[in-house]
Every structure is written in structure tokens, then in C-alpha cells.
Amino acid sequence: MRTNLFHIVLLSIFLTIGSLKLSAQETGTKSIPVPAEKQKTTLPPAKKELDTVVRIDEVKVTVNDTNKKKKSGLDAIIKRYAEDYEKVDQVKKELELYNKAELHYKDIELKSGKIIMKYDTDEIFAGRIKDSLGNYSQYPYFKQGNNIVEADSIHFNTKTKKARIWNSRSDQGEFRIKGEITKRENDSVYYIKGARFTTSKNIEDPEYYFYTNKIKFVPGKKVVVGFTNMYIADVPTPLALPFAFFPMSDKATSGLLIPTFGNNNNQGYFLQNGGYYFALSDYYDLAVTGDYYTNGSYGLRFQSSYSNRYKYSGNVYIRYENIINGERGLPNYQRAKNYNIQWSHTQDAKANPNSRFAASVNLGSSKYYQNSLSMDNIGSRLNNTLSSSVSYSKTFQTVPQVNFALMATHNQNTNTQVINMTLPTLQASVDRIYPFAPGDGPKKGIIKNINIQYNVKGENRIATTDTLFFKKEMFENAKLGMQHNIPISTNFKVFKHFSVSASTNYQETWVGNTIRKEYNSDIKKDTIINLKGFDSFRTYNFASSIGTTIYGTYSFGENKKIQAIRHVMRPNISYTYTPSFEKYYDTYDSDATGKMQKEYSRFESGMYSAPGRNYSNLIGIGVNNTIEAKVRNDDENDPDAEPKKVMLLNNLSFNTSYDMAADSLKWAPMRVSTGTTLLKEKMNINVAATFDPYAINNEGRRIDMFNIDNGGSLFRMTSANVTLNYAITSEDNKAGNKNKDSQTSRNGGREDDLFGRATNLNDSRTSLFDEDEEDLSKEDDKTKGGFFNAKLPWDLRIAYSLTYQNNNRENKISGNSIMLSGNFDITPRWKMGFSSGYDFVQKGVTFTQLRFERDLLSWRMDFNWVPTGTNTYWGFFIGIKSSVLSDIKWDKRQLPDRQLQ
Structure with missing residues (x-):
């Protein structure tokens, strides 16, 4: 291990002892209370409770006395309880409590098997007792303010604040500390002999700990320690220091961050993640x-x-x-x-x-x-993409309400290196106004439902590349524009069951960039001249739709497993009228003779493109269906349970349109899509396909002839796509586990493990084990580390995609791939995770990652491996889980061989 571990050992001592206050009356601001688990509060009813004030008269002293006795006595009420007996001896000035004893005096709370209070000398003794088998029980529990200590025995003076504690046990933050003898000299100095501290949950038999024989501790100021040694499984290791001095602070402090050492093939040896932390x-x-x-x-x-x-x-x-x-x-x-x-x-x-x-x-x-x-x-x-958004929005509580938003957006394609930005985007809207309806009255009918809105959107769009990002050239081709929209709409019912909606939209567009096309006789080509300056155009359209909902139920009988099937159909017919805006189009000579002319619009290269030149009179036809089943609930524990609803088909839709103004190819291809969930709603299946009623010629172009008249079927399937997602765990009520690596999510990656899991070997807290999993430290000794026939937690995610293309009779599968990821427990302390997949078109394995982890209670061991592809690497890690000792670790890795792009 690296030599910097010596510094980590010292740091861990500082963090531990810095908050160790075992028997003082002062309350530390950073102490974490430890609940009394060994003895519960057992104060009896009032008949056994005695509020006692003991007064000791002042002792008279003769003139010849050389030693004057001080005034002694108790100056507060004592609340005490003992199950076997309690005794007050006025001669010895003692109060003795035995068996489940409790004593409450001022801010002191003491629970123990036996308590003796000498109120003449202001001393309190507490110790454990033996049961009938000779085993010790009822260990002392001492609390003063928020300071809590458990020990074998305690000796405390309430006046001088001095104390001596044997085998004290306490929790300070993430540490558990046990000291053989702790002595409090005064309000600000502690001495501890034979102290060991660890982050293990088992303080009596920890898998590792740090041991030091001498400690001097001044709260809030400094810690001085003697020889300190790290023990693993009660075996001393070479990690040791002869002595150390540490300053103390209750607040967050700045400090060095220890780097990680390693090597890779291309860059050589390295130091990673070293630096400095500023607690500003x-x-x-x-x-x-x-x-x-x-x-x-x-x-x-x-x-x-x-x-x-x-x-x-x-x-x-x-x-x-x-x-x-x-x-x-x-x-x-x-x-x-x-x-x-x-x-x-x-x-x-x-x-x-x-x-x-x-x-x-x-x-x-x-x-x-x-x-x-x-x-x-x-x-x-x-x-493949990076995206950003910064926004500010404000709502003005007026009548009508006004909404305002200002934002900047960024979208970047990492493959093409094309960047599209808006700096900024301005949006504002005025809430709906019903001019023909009373303010507090119902809105019924075609007139009262007429409503008007106003929306405005202004943008400054920039299209650039990586190499020009935030350079002068980036802003030269920026495009400015603003759109104003005034939609007017209404809705009403006809024949009780049909819903009708009608709307018209007026739109005015302002732009700051236009073009002019002309023929350049020098280069004998058409040229485009960019013009800057204000220009505008106006468009409008009209749309209406009518729809209804049809319900159908077929019953099989209440005694059947499937009791009924329900079909809900929502047909809809829409009409859209869009006039031609030819007035915004011009012509230019496209050759030197001036006889060949072409049309163009000066707005076609602008931000919002050119207004439509073609007249459209469109009828849209759509049908949306849902089919669900009513299934008997065979719950043995509840025979009267209500039947369950199971979705068979969700959103089975058919959509097409007919353009009455078109001179040919009036029917648009029909789009069919549906989806459903299976296996207790853990599997999602989505299917979509496009069907074209027209035939194609030998060049692959659509012709004005129905496919059935050309010797084919009624429809020609031009494309289809099937996606399947399945997530399951060993627990039926949970879906597949999500990757909790927030950095991957912030980077724009997937939240699951299908593309692999980011592995930060510098952070010992990153684990395959979930925080809410069963505490492994409480396992039976017979199953620790071995195979077991009980609970085998696991989770699995599958994503499958199939794409079919047949636009030009190619009749091919353009995409066919499957991706899998999962985690499962080999033993209670061994977990394995994997991410992989296969592309059936490219005939190759996709990104594959194998993850292995061993839970060592206070420690964690990892091995991560990417065996194939351009990103092959492996990494090994072993270290302490606790964040305060996260730098006590060892890792070795072989990084991927990067081919710079």
C-alpha cells in the first residue's frame, strides 16, 4: 500500500478522537446521540418514585482543627428507580440502587445494573452485575446532554467534573470507539489509554481497527496521540506511526485530497484525483x-x-x-x-x-x-448528444394571467460535431379569454366557448461546429426571428354524443435574415445573397374535428377466469384548410439567356422557413382503440376480492389523411401503432408500421396507382418497428433496479446499466449493493461467505429492437439488436453485474462490461472488466466503505487504449 496511508491513519484518528467526549458535562455540538439499547427507561409509577432532597448540615469544627471540612450536600432533586432494592444510608452518605437501576440528577441520566451515589463526596459509581449463570449484564449507560457513553464501569465526580471510565464504548459520527480507561482531568482535557476505533458495526469483534495506547484530547483545539497501529482481524499491520499532533475544528476545513497512483499503456504512470478542498x-x-x-x-x-x-x-x-x-x-x-x-x-x-x-x-x-x-x-x-437549458420564468397574477419566460438552449451532436443554440429564446403568453361568457357563469354552447389566446416567441438561433464554438465566426450567421400567434377556438356537442372542436390560427412572423437568388454569369451558377434587415410574412389556417367514444363489452360469465372483455373505440375525423401563400415567392433567371426562370422565397433560409406555397384541403381519419380484460381475482386470503383489470392492447391506433386539393397521391400512408404490457406490467412491447396504398415504379418512386391495381396487396408495408423492454427483479413488486450513478445521468447517459455502469474506483461508496438491502452483518454465521439456499436477490433488464424497411422493395432488416444488463448475488457477500448485447445486423457483440463485488462488511472489494471492443479495460479496488476513511484503499487498473478522435 502507498505511504500516504500513514497520513490517512492520522487523519482518521483526528476525525475520531476529535469528537470523543465520553464523560464530560459540556455538550459537544457535533456529537451524535446513541440510543440506549441495553436498558430501556423503566421509571415506575408514582408510588415507587421518590423525589428526594437530602440536606447535610454544616459540620462544626473546633479551633484546634487543622483540616476544615467543606460544606457538602445535594442541591437538586434525584429521581431514581431500582427493581430489586434502593437504599439510602445517612451515615455513609450513600444512595445505592440495584438491578435495572436508573438515576436522574440535574442533566445526568444514568442506567446500570448497580449505581452508588456518595453525595457527601459528590461521587457516582455505576457498574454491571452478574446473572445466575455468572455472565455480566446491564452495562452502564451514561448520558449528559447529548453526550452518551456505554461502559463496563463509571466513576464520576459531579463537582470537579472528573471521571474515570473502564471499557467505554461510544459512537462518534461514523466511528465506533472503545477505550480501556478514559480519564477526564478537567473541563477541557481528556486522557484515554488503550483506545481502538473502527467503522465496523461490531465494536466488540471488528474486522479491522486502529489501536493507540495514549491519547491527550483537548476538545475544539488539539489531539496528541502516541504510537498508532492498524489491526486487521486482530493482527497488527505494518501501517503505524510513532506519534502525531492534530489541530481540531468543529467546522468544515480545507485540506489536501490524496491522489491515486497507477499506470496505463499510452500515458504511462499517473497520479489521479489529487488536489485541494476549499471549505469556503x-x-x-x-x-x-x-x-x-x-x-x-x-x-x-x-x-x-x-x-x-x-x-x-x-x-x-x-x-x-x-x-x-x-x-x-x-x-x-x-x-x-x-x-x-x-x-x-x-x-x-x-x-x-x-x-x-x-x-x-x-x-x-x-x-x-x-x-x-x-x-x-x-x-x-x-x-450521441449533449444538451443544455437555462431558463427563467415569471407569472404575473393579473386578469387575464400573463406568463413570461426567457431561456437559452444548446444541442450538440457528438458524431457530426454540429451545435445548435438559441441565445436567447423569449416566450410570453396571455391566458385564455372567453369574451362571450360571463366571468362566473357556465360555458356552454358554441358561442360561450369561444376563447382567444396570444402567444409570442422570439429567438436568436446559432448553428456552428466544435471548432468555431464561441468564436467570432459563430455569431456571424446568427438568425433572428419572432412569431406572434393568435389562436381562436371553441368546442361544443352535437347529437349528445359527438364532440366538435373548431379553431383558426393567425400567425405573424418577423425575421432579421432573408435571401436573394440570382444567376452569376461569371461562375455560371446560381448564387445566394444573404440579406440582413427586417421583413415579415403572415399566415393563417382553419381546423375542425368531430369525434365520439364507443364502448363495447362482451361477458363470459362470473365463473370464468376471464369474466369480460371491454373494447373502447374513439373514432375521429378532422378537417384542415391551409391556403396558398404564393405572394411571398419570387422568380429569378437561372441561365444567361433569361428564358429559364425558377421560383424561390426570400424566407426559405430563414429561421422559420418559408410559408407554404401549396394549397391544402385535408381530411384526417383516425381511430384509437383500447382493449382490456376483466379477470377473476383468485386470492385465497380474500375470496371477496374485486376482479382485476388487465390491459390487452393499449392505444391501438390507425391514422391516415386525404388531401382533396392534391392533383395526385391524395391518400397519405396509414400509420398503425400499438403497445401492451405483459408479465405483471414488467414487459413493455410497442409495435408500429407504415402502410402505403400506392405502388412504386422501377425507380422506387410512388406513382398515382393503387398497389392492388398494380398486382399487389391492398397496402404495401414500407416500414415497421418493434421494441421490447423487460425489467424484473427477484421481488415481484419491484421493477428492474436503476443505476444510481448520478454522474452518468448528469453526463446525459442512460439511468440503467444497458450501456454499462460508470466505475469510480476513487469513491469507495459506489457499490452494486443497494442501501436498502438486508444488513449483511446480521447474517447467521453458517451462511457467511458461503452458498446458501435462501434468498438470492437479482435484477435483469432486456431491451430489444427490430426495424424493417421496404420503401423501394429492398425488403431488409435494417436494425436488429438486443441489450441486457443485470445484477445478481452469487452468495450473501458476492454480487455480480453485467452489461452486454448483440447486433444481429452487424454480427457483433455490443459494449460489454462485467462487474464483481465482494462485501467485506466495513470494506469493499471490486473488479470491473470490459473484455472486448475499443474500450477494453480492467480495474481492481479494495478499500474501506466509510466516507471518512475512503482514502484507505488500494486499486490497480488497466485503462482503455484511447484512439484520439
Whole structure:
């Protein structure tokens, strides 16, 4: 192990002893109460409880006395109880309680098998007692304020505040501490002899602990320790220090972050995640970490979290990597500079109900995740997009209500390196106004239901690439525009069962960029001239629809397993009228003679494209169906249980349209889609297909002839897609487990493990085991570490996709792949996870990752392996789980061989 573990041992002693206050009267601000599990409060009814005030008269002293006795006595009420007996001896000035004894005096609460209080000398003794078999029981439990100690015996002076405690046991944060002898000298100094501390749940028989023979502890100031040694399974290890001195503080403090050492094939030896933590304030912090590789590669990271309770919270993550492959001057030399910026901000809903600010930013180099050497990015290498959004919205509580929003968005394709941004987008709307309906009256009929809205949207769109991001050229081709929409709509019923809706929409578009096309005789080509300046166009349309709902139920009988099947059908017919806006189109000479002319619109390269030139008179036809079954509930525990509803087909829909204004190909292809859930709603199946009624010619173009008239079927299936998702665990009431790795989710990756799980070997808290799983430390000794015939927890996720294409009679499967991921327990302490898949079209295995983990109670051991592909790597880790000792670890890894892109 590395030598920096010595420093970690010292740090852990500091963190442990820094909060150790075993028998003082002062209450520490950072102490964590430990509940009394050994003895419960057993104060009896009033007839056994005695509030006693014992007064000791002042002792008279003669003149010849050389030693004057001080005034002694109790100055507060004592509440006490004992199951066997309680005795007050006025001669010895003693109060004795035996068997399940309790004593409450001032702020002191003491429970033990036996308690003796000498109120003449202000001393309290507490100890355990033996049962009939000679075993000790009823260990002392001492509480003063929030300070709690369990021990074998306690001797405490209520006046001088001095105390001596034998075999004390207490919890301080994540640590469990046991000291052979603890002595409190005064209000500010403690001495501990034979102390051992650990994060193990079993303080009596821990799998590891740190032992030191001498400790001097001054709360809030310093800790001085003697020789300290780490023990594993009660065997001393070479990890030891002769002595140490530590300053103390109850507040978060800045400090060094210990790096991880390793090596890989291309960059050589490295130090990763070393740096400095800045505890800037109670509201925000900053961690600066970096990596260094012996071939000159390096990485820098700045991470800050901030929070203001009941107002907002968030974090900022800035990452930069300079990666070098090969040797300078050789043909294989490569160098890549990549960066990534993440920002997440959330406002508390209670902070301001009428305004809200939110941010979710993930932008940077397109190849950052593909080239990154950090294990945090393993689950994100297959990401194809990066997206960001920063928004501010406000609602004005007027009549009508006005909504306002200002946002900036970013979308980046990591394959093409194309970036589309809006800086900014302005949106505003005025709530619905019913001009013909009374303010508090019902809205019935075609007239009273007429409503008007107003919406406006303004944008500044930027299309650029990685290489021009935030450079001068990026802003030169920005496009400005604004759209105003005034929709007017109404709805009403006809013939009681038919719902009718009608609407018209007026839209006015303002743009700041237009074009002009002309023929350039010098180069003998058409040229496009970009023009800047204000221009506008106006469009409108009309739409209406009528629909109803038809119910049908077929009963099989209450004695049948399937009692009934219910079919709900929702047919709908719509009509849309869109006029032609030819007035916004111009012509230009496309050759030198001027005889050949072409049409174009000056708005066609603008932000919102050109208005429609074709007149449309469209009738849409759609039918939506749901089919469900009523199934008998065969619950033996509840014979009167209601029947269950099972969905057979969810949203079986048929949609097509007919354009009355078209001169040919009036029917649009029919789209059919449906979905259902199976296996207790753990499997989702979705099917979609497109059917074209028209035939195609030898060139693959649609012709104005029905396919059935061309010797084919009624419809020609041009495409189809089937997706299946299945998630299951060993517990019937749970779906498949989700990957809780928040960094992968923030990177834009999947929340499940189908694309692999990010593996941060620098964080010992990252585990395959769920936090809510059964506590393994409570297992029976017969099953520890071995195979067992009881509970075998597991979870499995399957995703399957099949795509068929037949647009031009190619009749081929364009996509056919399956992905699987899961985790299962081999033994109570061994867990395995995997992520893999197979592409049946490309005939190859997709990204595969194998994960193994061994739970060692206070420790954890991991092995992660990607055996195939371009990202092959393996990593081994063993370390302490506790966050305060997370740097006590050892890891070895073989990183992927990165091919810089």
C-alpha cells in the first residue's frame, strides 16, 4: 500500500478522537446521540418514585482543627428507580440502587445494573452485575446532554467534573470507539489509554481497527496521540506511526485530497484525483483536483456545490483534459484538448411561487467522453448528444394571467460535431379569454366557448461546429426571428354524443435574415445573397374535428377466469384548410439567356422557413382503440376480492389523411401503432408500421396507382418497428433496479446499466449493493461467505429492437439488436453485474462490461472488466466503505487504449 496511508491513519484518528467526549458535562455540538439499547427507561409509577432532597448540615469544627471540612450536600432533586432494592444510608452518605437501576440528577441520566451515589463526596459509581449463570449484564449507560457513553464501569465526580471510565464504548459520527480507561482531568482535557476505533458495526469483534495506547484530547483545539497501529482481524499491520499532533475544528476545513497512483499503456504512470478542498463557507465549497501522466498528459477539474435551504441548490463541474498519445516527432503522435462544463441549479418551489430559475447544462468538446481517461465517463462514451437549458420564468397574477419566460438552449451532436443554440429564446403568453361568457357563469354552447389566446416567441438561433464554438465566426450567421400567434377556438356537442372542436390560427412572423437568388454569369451558377434587415410574412389556417367514444363489452360469465372483455373505440375525423401563400415567392433567371426562370422565397433560409406555397384541403381519419380484460381475482386470503383489470392492447391506433386539393397521391400512408404490457406490467412491447396504398415504379418512386391495381396487396408495408423492454427483479413488486450513478445521468447517459455502469474506483461508496438491502452483518454465521439456499436477490433488464424497411422493395432488416444488463448475488457477500448485447445486423457483440463485488462488511472489494471492443479495460479496488476513511484503499487498473478522435 502507498505511504500516504500513514497520513490517512492520522487523519482518521483526528476525525475520531476529535469528537470523543465520553464523560464530560459540556455538550459537544457535533456529537451524535446513541440510543440506549441495553436498558430501556423503566421509571415506575408514582408510588415507587421518590423525589428526594437530602440536606447535610454544616459540620462544626473546633479551633484546634487543622483540616476544615467543606460544606457538602445535594442541591437538586434525584429521581431514581431500582427493581430489586434502593437504599439510602445517612451515615455513609450513600444512595445505592440495584438491578435495572436508573438515576436522574440535574442533566445526568444514568442506567446500570448497580449505581452508588456518595453525595457527601459528590461521587457516582455505576457498574454491571452478574446473572445466575455468572455472565455480566446491564452495562452502564451514561448520558449528559447529548453526550452518551456505554461502559463496563463509571466513576464520576459531579463537582470537579472528573471521571474515570473502564471499557467505554461510544459512537462518534461514523466511528465506533472503545477505550480501556478514559480519564477526564478537567473541563477541557481528556486522557484515554488503550483506545481502538473502527467503522465496523461490531465494536466488540471488528474486522479491522486502529489501536493507540495514549491519547491527550483537548476538545475544539488539539489531539496528541502516541504510537498508532492498524489491526486487521486482530493482527497488527505494518501501517503505524510513532506519534502525531492534530489541530481540531468543529467546522468544515480545507485540506489536501490524496491522489491515486497507477499506470496505463499510452500515458504511462499517473497520479489521479489529487488536489485541494476549499471549505469556503456554510453555503458553498470548491474542490480542485487534477491528474498527471508521465508522458505529459494532464487533467484539471473544478467542482463546487452550493445550497441555501428553502431557496436554491446546485453544483458546477468544469473539466479539462490535455491527452497525448505517442512520442513527439513520431508518426503516431496525437494530442487532444477536451473540456466539459456541467451546471445544475434547482430552485425550491417555496422560494417564489411566481418566478423560477433553473439550469441544466452539459456542453463541451464533442469527443470529451470518447477520449476521456476518467473512469467517471465509462457509462457516457456512447452518448450521441449533449444538451443544455437555462431558463427563467415569471407569472404575473393579473386578469387575464400573463406568463413570461426567457431561456437559452444548446444541442450538440457528438458524431457530426454540429451545435445548435438559441441565445436567447423569449416566450410570453396571455391566458385564455372567453369574451362571450360571463366571468362566473357556465360555458356552454358554441358561442360561450369561444376563447382567444396570444402567444409570442422570439429567438436568436446559432448553428456552428466544435471548432468555431464561441468564436467570432459563430455569431456571424446568427438568425433572428419572432412569431406572434393568435389562436381562436371553441368546442361544443352535437347529437349528445359527438364532440366538435373548431379553431383558426393567425400567425405573424418577423425575421432579421432573408435571401436573394440570382444567376452569376461569371461562375455560371446560381448564387445566394444573404440579406440582413427586417421583413415579415403572415399566415393563417382553419381546423375542425368531430369525434365520439364507443364502448363495447362482451361477458363470459362470473365463473370464468376471464369474466369480460371491454373494447373502447374513439373514432375521429378532422378537417384542415391551409391556403396558398404564393405572394411571398419570387422568380429569378437561372441561365444567361433569361428564358429559364425558377421560383424561390426570400424566407426559405430563414429561421422559420418559408410559408407554404401549396394549397391544402385535408381530411384526417383516425381511430384509437383500447382493449382490456376483466379477470377473476383468485386470492385465497380474500375470496371477496374485486376482479382485476388487465390491459390487452393499449392505444391501438390507425391514422391516415386525404388531401382533396392534391392533383395526385391524395391518400397519405396509414400509420398503425400499438403497445401492451405483459408479465405483471414488467414487459413493455410497442409495435408500429407504415402502410402505403400506392405502388412504386422501377425507380422506387410512388406513382398515382393503387398497389392492388398494380398486382399487389391492398397496402404495401414500407416500414415497421418493434421494441421490447423487460425489467424484473427477484421481488415481484419491484421493477428492474436503476443505476444510481448520478454522474452518468448528469453526463446525459442512460439511468440503467444497458450501456454499462460508470466505475469510480476513487469513491469507495459506489457499490452494486443497494442501501436498502438486508444488513449483511446480521447474517447467521453458517451462511457467511458461503452458498446458501435462501434468498438470492437479482435484477435483469432486456431491451430489444427490430426495424424493417421496404420503401423501394429492398425488403431488409435494417436494425436488429438486443441489450441486457443485470445484477445478481452469487452468495450473501458476492454480487455480480453485467452489461452486454448483440447486433444481429452487424454480427457483433455490443459494449460489454462485467462487474464483481465482494462485501467485506466495513470494506469493499471490486473488479470491473470490459473484455472486448475499443474500450477494453480492467480495474481492481479494495478499500474501506466509510466516507471518512475512503482514502484507505488500494486499486490497480488497466485503462482503455484511447484512439484520439
